[in-house]
Amino acid sequence: MRKNVSFFLMVLFVVAIMGYPSRRSAMDLDATPRMTIVYNDLTAARRFSSRAQNYTTLLLEDEKGILYVGARGAIFSLNSSNIADGSHQRMDWEASPEKRADCLKKGKNNKTECYNHVRLLQRLNATHLYACGTYAFHPLCAYIDTSTFRLPSHFEEGKEKCPYDPAQGYTGLIVDGNLYTATRYEFRNLPDIRRNQHQRLLRTEESPLHWLNDAEFVASVLVRESVLSPVGDDDKIYYFFTERAGEESTSVFDKTPAPRAARVARVCKNDLGGKKILQRKWTSFMKARLACYVPYYEVLKDVYSLDGGDWQSTVFYAAFTLSAQWRSMEVSAICRYNVSEVRAAFEGTYMEYQDSSRKWSQYNGDVPEPRPGSCITNRARRRGYNTSQDLPNNVLDFIKLHPLMYEEVKPADGGALLVKRNVIYTQVAVDRVRALNGQEYDVLFLGTGNGWIHKAVVIGSMVHIIEEIQAFRVPQPVENLVISKQQRSLYVGAQSGVLQLPLSSCRRYVSCFDCILARDPYCGWDGESCRELAETLKRSLLIQDVLHGNMGCWNDSAQATALQKNRTVLRGDDVLLPCEQASNLAQAAWLLNGTEVVNEKGQARFRLGVDGLLVTDTQLEDGGEYRCYAQENGLQALVATYALTVLPEPLMPPPPPTGPHPPWQAAIHEYGDMRFIYISAITVLGGLCLVLSVVLLYVSCLQKRRGKYSLGVPQGSSVELQTVSSSCLGKGGQEEEGEELGTYPDGCLQIIPGEAPTLALPGKEGPPPPPPPPPPLPAEFTNGLAALPNMLRKMNGNSYMLLRQNEEPCTSPLYNSFTEELSKILEKRKHTQLVEKLDESSV
Numbered sequence: 001m002r003k004n005v006s007f008f009l010m011v012l013f014v015v016a017i018m019g020y021p022s023r024r025s026a027m028d029l030d031a032t033p034r035m036t037i038v039y040n041d042l043t044a045a046r047r048f049s050s051r052a053q054n055y056t057t058l059l060l061e062d063e064k065g066i067l068y069v070g071a072r073g074a075i076f077s078l079n080s081s082n083i084a085d086g087s088h089q090r091m092d093w094e095a096s097p098e099k100r101a102d103c104l105k106k107g108k109n110n111k112t113e114c115y116n117h118v119r120l121l122q123r124l125n126a127t128h129l130y131a132c133g134t135y136a137f138h139p140l141c142a143y144i145d146t147s148t149f150r151l152p153s154h155f156e157e158g159k160e161k162c163p164y165d166p167a168q169g170y171t172g173l174i175v176d177g178n179l180y181t182a183t184r185y186e187f188r189n190l191p192d193i194r195r196n197q198h199q200r201l202l203r204t205e206e207s208p209l210h211w212l213n214d215a216e217f218v219a220s221v222l223v224r225e226s227v228l229s230p231v232g233d234d235d236k237i238y239y240f241f242t243e244r245a246g247e248e249s250t251s252v253f254d255k256t257p258a259p260r261a262a263r264v265a266r267v268c269k270n271d272l273g274g275k276k277i278l279q280r281k282w283t284s285f286m287k288a289r290l291a292c293y294v295p296y297y298e299v300l301k302d303v304y305s306l307d308g309g310d311w312q313s314t315v316f317y318a319a320f321t322l323s324a325q326w327r328s329m330e331v332s333a334i335c336r337y338n339v340s341e342v343r344a345a346f347e348g349t350y351m352e353y354q355d356s357s358r359k360w361s362q363y364n365g366d367v368p369e370p371r372p373g374s375c376i377t378n379r380a381r382r383r384g385y386n387t388s389q390d391l392p393n394n395v396l397d398f399i400k401l402h403p404l405m406y407e408e409v410k411p412a413d414g415g416a417l418l419v420k421r422n423v424i425y426t427q428v429a430v431d432r433v434r435a436l437n438g439q440e441y442d443v444l445f446l447g448t449g450n451g452w453i454h455k456a457v458v459i460g461s462m463v464h465i466i467e468e469i470q471a472f473r474v475p476q477p478v479e480n481l482v483i484s485k486q487q488r489s490l491y492v493g494a495q496s497g498v499l500q501l502p503l504s505s506c507r508r509y510v511s512c513f514d515c516i517l518a519r520d521p522y523c524g525w526d527g528e529s530c531r532e533l534a535e536t537l538k539r540s541l542l543i544q545d546v547l548h549g550n551m552g553c554w555n556d557s558a559q560a561t562a563l564q565k566n567r568t569v570l571r572g573d574d575v576l577l578p579c580e581q582a583s584n585l586a587q588a589a590w591l592l593n594g595t596e597v598v599n600e601k602g603q604a605r606f607r608l609g610v611d612g613l614l615v616t617d618t619q620l621e622d623g624g625e626y627r628c629y630a631q632e633n634g635l636q637a638l639v640a641t642y643a644l645t646v647l648p649e650p651l652m653p654p655p656p657p658t659g660p661h662p663p664w665q666a667a668i669h670e671y672g673d674m675r676f677i678y679i680s681a682i683t684v685l686g687g688l689c690l691v692l693s694v695v696l697l698y699v700s701c702l703q704k705r706r707g708k709y710s711l712g713v714p715q716g717s718s719v720e721l722q723t724v725s726s727s728c729l730g731k732g733g734q735e736e737e738g739e740e741l742g743t744y745p746d747g748c749l750q751i752i753p754g755e756a757p758t759l760a761l762p763g764k765e766g767p768p769p770p771p772p773p774p775p776p777l778p779a780e781f782t783n784g785l786a787a788l789p790n791m792l793r794k795m796n797g798n799s800y801m802l803l804r805q806n807e808e809p810c811t812s813p814l815y816n817s818f819t820e821e822l823s824k825i826l827e828k829r830k831h832t833q834l835v836e837k838l839d840e841s842s843v
């Protein structure tokens with residue numbers, strides 16, 4: 001039994017990793033982008049940025065040619081035809097220093113949170129925009145005159161309309177002069193859906209059951225269901241969010257947090273709340289679960305709505321990622337929902353919270369009339385219920401306790417359209433394009449968490465990714481996507497700036513096969529180049545196959561000719577023949593003299609790789625013509641051609657001239673090179689020695705010509721002065737103690753202990769400089785200390801200092817004995833441990 005349970009759990013884990021089983025293979029679900037376009041290849045891209053950051057709020061007014069951008073501390077008005085032309089307008093809206101200081105006192109981050117992040121930017125009327133910002137955790141809103149584009153002098157309190165936290169999930173719409181928002185307001189931990197402006201303030205219910213359970217909002221959509229409605233229905237605002245699924249709890253003893261679930265909720269535009277019950281609360285709030293039918297894909301990232309001219313054709317494209325417990329895996333899914341499926345879920349069975357079991361279950365009791373949660377229709381008006389305030393109390397009580405529907409909103413295709421590994425989709429935008437055959441295709445633009453854009457086309461119940469585009473050099477999440485049909489552009493909002501990309505880059509496809517295999521609804525082949533359908537007047541001359549992607553290229557001229565390259569290799573060597581594939585879906589096929597090259601046992605020397613064909617240990621029979629083809633979706637196109645020549649043996653240098661040679665000539669030929677190397681080395685070393693000698697001589701001369709030392713009498717030394725030569729005793733002995741120390745008429749040398757004197761600095765007053773020193777003694781009398789009279793010496797920490805010397809040289813007959821005695825004393829002191837005292841010295 002345990003073995004069976006283990007096997008069953010393993011199967012479930014594999015299913016979770018590979019994706020939900022469907023009629024398509026896992027390879028079809030995990031689609032690969034056909035082409036990869038890196039940042040440096042974006043030749044048609046236009047960029048806008050400034051000193052501001054976080055360009056996350058975009059408002060496109062296509063008919064006016066204006067793209068409004070809300071950033072951190074600023075609002076911009078850009079030319080939508082070219083956002084980088086420099087004609088933009090800027091309005092600074094920074095948080096005041098006082099509000100920033102208050103934000104810091106609340107413990108918020110001064111680098112990210114204590115700024116004014118513009119979160120709402122909507123058209124209010126013909127003359128004004130309405131904008132709201134976090135304003136350093138003190139939300140404010142403003143009316144902006146578009147003619148002057150200046151910040152007004154008065155602001156509105158924004159705590160009921162805008163979140164405090166710039167990272168908080170938020171969505172907002174202005175519909176017929178009323179502001180519909182959904183977020184967590186103030187510092188309360190409970191999310192809320194509210195309506196402000198002209199009509200009465202409405203909000204969601206908090207007790208006894210929370211209608212929203214830790215919700216994170218991502219989008220809101222207006223659906224005009226009142227247009228041509230046979231039942232007199234009302235317009236509705238749909239909200240998309242992720243919250244904790246309380247209905248997933250299975251036991252009262254289960255203390256683990258409830259898993260998160262994707263939701264869709266709706267409210268009626270003309271809801272006025274209840275009269276006594278649910279006063280200033282929604283009477284039409286209902287929510288249902290969005291099911292993508294892929295295990296663990298529960299976190300909703302973004303939703304985009306698209307209609308074909310009437311509300312009944314509205315579809316919602318939703319991007320999902322894994323829930324928190326699977327964050328180690330990066331997987332995303334795209335599901336599509338019809339508005340009819342959403343309406344069916346809200347018209348189904350309710351759920352009820354059971355106090356006894358503390359869990360949600362299906363409600364099977366009676367449902368009062370009019371139906372709770374529905375909008376006011378013609379049928380309700382005929383019964384006297386003209387507004388929500390006319391609804392009976394039992395209907396309002398039922399709404400208060402039954403906000404959750406039992407039926408799930410099922411995807412229109414029975415499952416996910418796309419499952420992509422190693423990608424987190426953060427934004428989705430959709431454009432509907434009419435192809436050459438008259439059929440409409442939905443083209444998806446998917447923004448990722450690392451700054452890439454995936455362009456894909458929905459074909460039936462699957463998705464073909466046409467290309468992946470590196471939108472930003474520095475990886476950063478794509479925060480917003482807006483499509484302009486008039487400018488045929490995609491606007492990408494991110495932290496570092498705004499990017500404008502063309503919806504199509506047909507000229508990137510250089511051959512008919514490339515153009516057809518791309519399956520791009522924007523592009524068609526005209527016989528010479530791949531052109532955009534929107535720029536071609538005679539569409540009858542174009543070729544396109546979005547459905548299959550392999551029809552139309554029949555003539556030989558459609559193939560791109562490959563220039564033949566020559567390769568020469570020695571027998572037994574290896575050679576690589578490159579064959580770069582522009583498509584990630586193509587496979588390389590090689591022909592050698594018309595015969596296919598395959599990796600079989602008899603052809604082990606051929607290695608097929610992504611870089612090309614590697615031929616190892618080439619033989620004579622391997623030479624010939626190599627042709628590389630790209631095989632994709634049943635088509636084959638020539639990519640590269642090589643003419644390989646295999647030489648039988650290496651080319652040898654010409655032999656030396658023949659003839660008799662004397663033995664000495666052979667020796668010279670053998671050792672000539674070595675002798676040349678030795679002579680060159682000796683010459684270089686000799687030159688270096690000469691240079692070093694010149695440098696040392698120059699340094700010695702500089703030392704002799706330096707500024708003279710300012711010699712003075714040491715202070716504070718009680719050591720008795722002694723003479724070094726006996727001939728100096730009679731002239732400078734004790735009978736002359738009253739004379740200046742160290743001055744002797746015969747010029748004899750006297751050395752006393754002490755520290756080195758301070759050098760006289762230029763520009764400073766001091767004692768007059770002594771006369772210049774005498775010339776150095778001959779080398780045979782100095783014992784290597786020729787510079788002793790002119791420079792300081794140190795040995796074992798003892799200092800030796802010259803006091804004074806007359807210009808006349810010493811003529812004492814005992815001078816030789818002095819030098820010998822000095823040398824002996826110095827030699828002796830090298831092996832004697834000296835006591836380190838500051839004012840003690842010896843010779």
